[in-house]
Amino acid sequence: MSDQSKLHAEHKQLVQNILSGEAYRLAYEDIAFLNSDDLRPIRLQLELLKPEQELRRKKISSTVVVFGSARIIAQQQAQENLDKLERRAASEQADAPDTRQLDEAKKQLAQSQYYEEARRFSHIISTRFQEQHHRDFVVVTGGGPGIMEAANRGAYEAGARSIGLNITLPHEQTPNPFITPELAFQFHYFAVRKMHFLMRAKGLVVFPGGFGTLDELFEVLTLVQTGKMAEIPIVLVGKSYWQRVVDFDYLVESGYISAEDKQLMTYVDTAEEIMTVLEGFYAGRPPKEETLDV
Structure with missing residues (x-):
């Protein structure tokens, strides 16, 4: 190989090194750069804009938000689980369930009423208010299992659209199968996800749940109380549950909230x-x- 050829090959390799280097990569194609701490504001903006563009494109005019436990299962599944345990208990096999397991299955069956009510409610409201060119009271959930699945399922069974706003968690939470595919979104930031729940919200329906459900409920109450959000109907499903979990009467009596x-x-x-x-x-x-003052 001549000196000129060697020099040409060397230059070609040098150019290739530049082209394949991270520094030369287009900024929006550089995943490591986009995931850097300095780019957090941009990632927040992207999580705000992407779902917003899609919701506008799909003509979603208003939503009703459904919150509730991810642990509640469908009535049929709960009944099957209990029946299976009771058959095993009656057979007196070595692996027969103990009292605790049976009690847990009975509790799941009792709680499954909330799954069915969420499913029925979503079916009713989706049937009544969704039209081809104007979609109101579109059901939106956190996109996971339990009450979220029930609400998305009710809309699906009505032949209507529904939204799922899923969140990345240490223990992977896959979206439930009943969300409208083009309205299924994934978030990294809880804050942006919460904003999307409320930007079109014209109603909040809250079923029994744990920390996450309580957090979401009290955030909406705070926004409405402080005037950061227009007043919307806030419906707590399950009187006996909510009156025991949160003693609002005591908060009034103590002067921490007003009547x-x-x-x-x-x-x-x-x-x-x-x-x-x-x-x-x-x-x-x-x-x-227009509900949320952002």
Whole structure:
């Protein structure tokens, strides 16, 4: 090989080294750069913009948010689980379930009523308010299992659209199968996800749940109480559960909230009662847009 050829090959390799280097990579194609601490504000903005563009494109005018436990299962599944345990207990096999397991299965069966009410409510409201060119009261959930699955399922069974806002967690949470595919979004930041829950929200329906459900409920109550968000109907499903878990009367008596604050919520037990509250609040008409002061 001539000296000129060697020099040409050397230059070619040098150029290739530049082209394949991280520094030369286009900024928006550099994953390591995009995931750096300095780019956190950009990632927050992207998580805000991507779902917003899609929701506008799909003509989602208003939503009703459904929160609740991820641990509640469908009634049929709960009944099958209990039946299986009871058969094993009756057979007196070595691996027969103990009392604790049976009690847990019975509790799951009792709680499954909430799954079925969430499913029925979503079916009713999705059937009543979604139209081809204008979609109101579109059900939005956290996109996971339990009550979230039930609400997305009700809309799916009604042939309507519903939204799922999933979140990346240490223990992977896959989206439930009933979300409308083009309305299934994944978030890294809880804060942006919470904002999306409320940007079009014209109703909040909260079923029994744990820390996450309580966090989401009290955030909405705080936003409404402080005037950062327009008042919307906030419906707590399961009177006996909510009246025991949160003693709002005691908060009023202690002076930590006002008597008017307690009126922000309504207790119900059935899907029909939820609909009565929502329709009463809006006089039976779909609400106007713009809820959250961002």
